[in-house]
Amino acid sequence: xxxxxxxxxxxxxxxxxxxxxxxxxxxxxxxxxxxxxxxxxxxxxxxxxxxxxxxxxxxxxxxxxxxxxxxxxxxxxxxxxxxxxxxxxxxxxxxxxxxxxxxxxxxxxxxxxxxxxxxxxxxxxxxxxxxxxxxxxxxxxxxxxxxxxxxxxxxxxxxxxxxxxxxxxxxxxxxxxxxxxxxxxxxxxxxxxxxxxxxxxxxxxxxxxxxxxxxxxxxxxxxxxxxxxxxxxxxxxxxxxxxxxxxxxxxxxxxxxxxxxxxxxxxxxxxxxxxxxxxxxxxxxxxxxxxxxxxxxxxxxxxxxxxxxxxxxxxxxxxxxxxxxxxxxxxxxxxxxxxxxxxxxxxxxxxxxxxxxxxxxxxxxxxxxxxxxxxxxxxxxxxxxxxxxxxxxxxxxxxxxxxxxxxxxxxxxxxxxxxxxxxxxxxxxxxxxxxxxxxxxxxxxxxxxxxxxxxxxxxxxxxxxxxxxxxxxxxxxxxxxxxxxxxxxxxxxxxxxxxxxxxxxxxxxxxxxxxxxxxxxxxxxxxxxxxxxxxxxxxxxxxxxxxxxxxxxxxxxxxxxxxxxxx
Amino acid sequence: xxxxxxxxxxxxxxxxxxxxxxxxxxxxxxxxxxxxxxxxxxxxxxxxxxxxxxxxxxxxxxxxxxxxxxxxxxxxxxxxxxxxxxxxxxxxxxxxxxxxxxxxxxxxxxxxxxxxxxxxxxxxxxxxxxxxxxxxxxxxxxxxxxxxxxxxxxxxxxxxxxxxxxxxxxxxxxxxxxxxxxxxxxxxxxxxxxxxxxxxxxxxxxxxxxxxxxxxxxxxxxxxxxxxxxxxxxxxxxxxxxxxxxxxxxxxxxxxxxxxxxxxxxxxxxxxxxxxxxxxxxxxxxxxxxxxxxxxxxxxxxxxxxxxxxxxxxxxxxxxxxxxxxxxxxxxxxxxxxxxxxxxxxxxxxxxxxxxxxxxxxxxxxxxxxxxxxxxxxxx
Numbered sequence: 018x019x020x021x022x023x024x025x026x027x028x029x030x031x032x033x034x035x036x037x038x039x040x041x042x043x044x045x046x047x048x049x050x051x052x053x054x055x056x057x058x059x060x061x062x063x064x065x066x067x068x069x070x071x072x073x074x075x076x077x078x079x080x081x082x083x084x085x086x087x088x089x090x091x092x093x094x095x096x097x098x099x100x101x102x103x104x105x106x107x108x109x110x111x112x113x114x115x116x117x118x119x120x121x122x123x124x125x126x127x128x129x130x131x132x133x134x135x136x137x138x139x140x141x142x143x144x145x146x147x148x149x150x151x152x153x154x155x156x157x158x159x160x161x162x163x164x165x166x167x168x169x170x171x172x173x174x175x176x177x178x179x180x181x182x183x184x185x186x187x188x189x190x191x192x193x194x195x196x197x198x199x200x201x202x203x204x205x206x207x208x209x210x211x212x213x214x215x216x217x218x219x220x221x222x223x224x225x226x227x228x229x230x231x232x233x234x235x236x237x238x239x240x241x242x243x244x245x246x247x248x249x250x251x252x253x254x255x256x257x258x259x260x261x262x263x264x265x266x267x268x269x270x271x272x273x274x275x276x277x278x279x280x281x282x283x284x285x286x287x288x289x290x291x292x293x294x295x296x297x298x299x300x301x302x303x304x305x306x307x308x309x310x311x312x313x314x315x316x317x318x319x320x321x322x323x324x325x326x327x328x329x330x331x332x333x334x335x336x337x338x339x340x341x342x343x344x345x346x347x348x349x350x351x352x353x354x355x356x357x358x359x360x361x362x363x364x365x366x367x368x369x370x371x372x373x374x375x376x377x378x379x380x381x382x383x384x385x386x387x388x389x390x391x392x393x394x395x396x397x398x399x400x401x402x403x404x405x406x407x408x409x410x411x412x413x414x415x416x417x418x419x420x421x422x423x424x425x426x427x428x429x430x431x432x433x434x435x436x437x438x439x440x441x442x443x444x445x446x447x448x449x450x451x452x453x454x455x456x457x458x459x460x461x462x463x464x465x466x467x468x469x470x471x472x473x474x475x476x477x478x479x480x481x482x483x484x485x486x487x488x489x490x491x492x493x494x495x496x497x498x499x500x501x502x503x504x505x506x507x508x509x510x511x512x513x514x515x516x517x518x519x520x521x522x523x524x525x526x527x528x529x530x531x532x533x534x535x536x537x538x539x540x541x542x543x544x545x546x547x548x549x550x551x552x553x554x555x556x557x558x559x560x561x562x563x564x565x566x567x568x569x570x571x572x573x574x575x576x577x578x579x580x581x582x583x584x
Numbered sequence: 585x586x587x588x589x590x591x592x593x594x595x596x597x598x599x600x601x602x603x604x605x606x607x608x609x610x611x612x613x614x615x616x617x618x619x620x621x622x623x624x625x626x627x628x629x630x631x632x633x634x635x636x637x638x639x640x641x642x643x644x645x646x647x648x649x650x651x652x653x654x655x656x657x658x659x660x661x662x663x664x665x666x667x668x669x670x671x672x673x674x675x676x677x678x679x680x681x682x683x684x685x686x687x688x689x690x691x692x693x694x695x696x697x698x699x700x701x702x703x704x705x706x707x708x709x710x711x712x713x714x715x716x717x718x719x720x721x722x723x724x725x726x727x728x729x730x731x732x733x734x735x736x737x738x739x740x741x742x743x744x745x746x747x748x749x750x751x752x753x754x755x756x757x758x759x760x761x762x763x764x765x766x767x768x769x770x771x772x773x774x775x776x777x778x779x780x781x782x783x784x785x786x787x788x789x790x791x792x793x794x795x796x797x798x799x800x801x802x803x804x805x806x807x808x809x810x811x812x813x814x815x816x817x818x819x820x821x822x823x824x825x826x827x828x829x830x831x832x833x834x835x836x837x838x839x840x841x842x843x844x845x846x847x848x849x850x851x852x853x854x855x856x857x858x859x860x861x862x863x864x865x866x867x868x869x870x871x872x873x874x875x876x877x878x879x880x881x882x883x884x885x886x887x888x889x890x891x892x893x894x895x896x897x898x899x900x901x902x903x904x905x906x907x908x909x910x911x912x913x914x915x916x917x918x919x920x921x922x923x924x925x926x927x928x929x930x931x932x933x934x935x936x937x938x939x940x941x942x943x944x945x946x947x948x949x950x951x952x953x954x955x956x957x958x959x960x961x962x963x964x
Contacts, residue, residue: 254615256619258613258619259615260608260612260616260619260620262605262608263609264620287594287597287598288590288594291597292591293590308604311608312616313619314605314609314616326615327615458686458709459684459714462711473808488957489711490711492830493826493830497830513804514806514860
């Protein structure tokens with residue numbers, strides 16, 4: 018209910034549309050609406066395969082769009098992710114702390130600044146939808162490791178697979194930061210249950226293999242694409258890799274805003290996590306994730322991730338770090354409430370409200386784009402008089418590039434999905450979307466110049482400009498302004514002698530069987546996850562009784578008991 | 585026991601975290617250096633040497649931290665911060681206005697305990713490609729730090745005057761505002777390639793030549809070349825891109841250069857040239873005069889001179905294109921340079937176009953034209 022009260026108005030107001038990536042996800046969903054079994058999308062990069070990005074969240078947007086329309090369908094999926102996070106956090110936190118603290122951790126997810134930052138500023142639907150599924154899977158992993166129940170194995174397997182179908186990176190890095198602490202916890206609790214270490218290890222290896230096979234199968238077209246065309250493109254600069262000390266602005270953006278008031282608790286998270294032996298794996302997982310999430314502030318990210326460091330962005334690591342910290346935060350809040358009661362409640366509520374509000378409002382203080390810019394006129398222009406026979410390129414459109422692609426039937430040589438790009442003009446220089454070329458310095462402008470140079474190859478006839486910065490380049494390289502829209506705010510430039518767009522990248526088109534797999538297995542895994550959630554969980558009920566017994570004990574005594582368990 | 589272990593663990597984590605933060609700040613990872621101002625250093629270095637002072641200034645310029653950069657200068661009393669800013673970015677909209685500093689090269693010329701002379705080359709990158717700005721900089725010691733005497737280039741002023749404009753102008757009336765380029769149903773102007781010469785170089789094959797507008801109306805032109813292999817199959821196709829003046833007035837000639845990187849001329853059997861021309865509105869104004877043109881064949885060969893804007897309007901962007909001929913009048917090279925500052929009325933601006941050393945001795949004459957683009961601003 019709290020999640021609905023807090024987030025529903027913001028989502029119904031479609032606030033996430035102001036974020037960086039929301040339009041990107043809606044664009045992918047719009048393709049699934051029309052071509053569910055054909056992942057080949059001709060609207061970007063002169064043709065690309067959507068099997069380059071895990072599809073599940075976008076497919077659910079597509080399904081719901083038949084009732085709600087694309088924008089509200091996106092909001093509905095995002096809202097479901099918010100609700101699932103509260104549920105997932107309760108179950109995950111229950112592994113580590115008493116139910117009251119777990120409830121408080123669950124409640125904290127509703128106003129978690131890092132979650133709000135990703136939803137309303139970054140627009141990372143996949144990350145925010147995969148994390149709760151992963152959290153829901155972890156308690157089943159724990160129970161499988163300790164007790165070896167087949168039902169827990171199946172539930173963990175299906176939920177992990179579903180999480181992977183939403184966002185593969187969450188699964189890969191989640192294993193390091195989330196699953197390893199749970200594995201360690203299973204070992205620590207093992208003595209009490211008289212379960213052998215070899216048994217835990219065998220079950221850990223067993224489920225790792227099973228999840229690997231399941232994810233390999235569900236996302237097979239993705240892995241085939243990755244194997245055939247590994248990521249070799251020049252890394253694109255991202256500000257989350259800056260040092261937040263040397264460049265304080267990015268520290269505000271990627272540390273102060275996402276962590277919010279949790280920064281005040283960081284020392285206590287470490288201290289409590291270190292002092293209580295049973296929390297140590299969780300605290301260590303948080304600590305490493307926290308360090309990686311600091312981007313270029315410390316060398317840890319580069320040391321651990323090597324080349325992947327230059328490809329990944331680090332706001333999601335901060336998000337995961339806050340999720341890992343929440344059980345301990347719940348414990349700390351529980352202590353504060355027990356000791357200071359109303360005063361603590363008021364202070365915590367105020368701090369949480371400020372953190373949440375700043376994270377939501379951050380997109381207004383530092384807009385990702387000109388929200389008022391409407392692409393309707395541009396789409397209407399592209400969709401008439403055979404203009405769609407040629408490819409186009411936008412300059413200065415920001416993430417409205419995706420919105421325009423939803424509206425038009427014309428094909429662009431540009432696009433926002435960096436991992437989907439195959440054109441050498443885009444992958445060679447270290448720039449992201451051409452529409453924002455100037456923000457990527459030399460690499461971005463070199464990439465743009467290369468694309469303009471090869472315009473004939475791709476049937477690129479139209480350049481649609483909303484930033485006069487690029488006008489001199491177009492003038493001197495043989496383009497000529499032929500029209501203007503929105504009273505001159507948008508100008509259209511053309512090049513003579515360009516042949517109509519012909520199909521390119523034909524070799525990259527996934528075969529039909531891959532389209533069938535892509536259209537059935539990911540969404541099938543999510544339906545299976547919904548069905549197994551309906552199966553009663555006897556073991557979990559037994560654990561809840563234990564937890565209820567623990568919850569009535571004084572907090573200090575619980576810590577002692579926890580410590581005794583592993584000593 | 586457990587609490588003691590926990591305390592040690594917590595202290596260890598705090599210490600290691602602090603150490604990692606210190607390491608990351610003193611020896612930042614490459615991405616952190618990039619966002620903190622450049623490849624050669626960060627703003628955190630104290631200016632304990634003349635080189636540090638210059639690198640720090642470069643980092644501050646790269647981060648657009650104009651006030652910090654200005655405050656670090658030894659001679660800041662001689663000019664204001666806006667003057668310093670405009671010296672770097674241009675007083676009028678130009679290539680400099682949106683340029684990004686890529687790197688800084690420093691060449692020591694002379695140094696004592698109290699001062700130093702350095703040749704500083706700022707490598708800029710712009711939407712039209714790179715340009716360099718080389719200045720001799722005087723650096724002075726101030727206590728335990730060094731500071732720069734910035735050699736400012738102050739804004740030049742044109743005396744008040746009236747300039748009569750009586751140049752020809754051609755307007756074209758289209759069918760309507762929605763009319764598309766290329767669908768005018770009007771025959772294109774008559775243009776002709778009057779010279780074409782392929783040359784093989786280490787970078788690949790270059791096709792250069794000259795294009796004449798032999799019509800009585802202006803033309804928007806470009807040239808496309810297709811290299812045909814000895815077996816008759818096309819090898820590669822490319823256009824002139826920016827190595828041409830796309831607007832040709834009647835009877836005007838433009839040089840052009842088409843690059844085919846990594847293609848050896850020995851593979852080529854023939855070349856198919858495809859000039860294109862469309863009717864466009866055009867004006868003979870602004871007229872840019874090329875003055876004091878001089879070819880320097882010795883050392884790093886180059887063609888230098890000045891371009892002067894003869895009109896009363898500011899020309900924001902100018903591309904100088906030079907054609908080089910041998911003693912027999914045969915075209916042997918085409919090259920160009922974008923002017924990094926706006927061309928103000930009546931104020932000459934220097935240009936310098938490098939020429940490949942191996943061609944320098946063959947050059948007998950040269951011809952220079954200037955393509956321009958203005959954003960519509962006037963000189964006030």
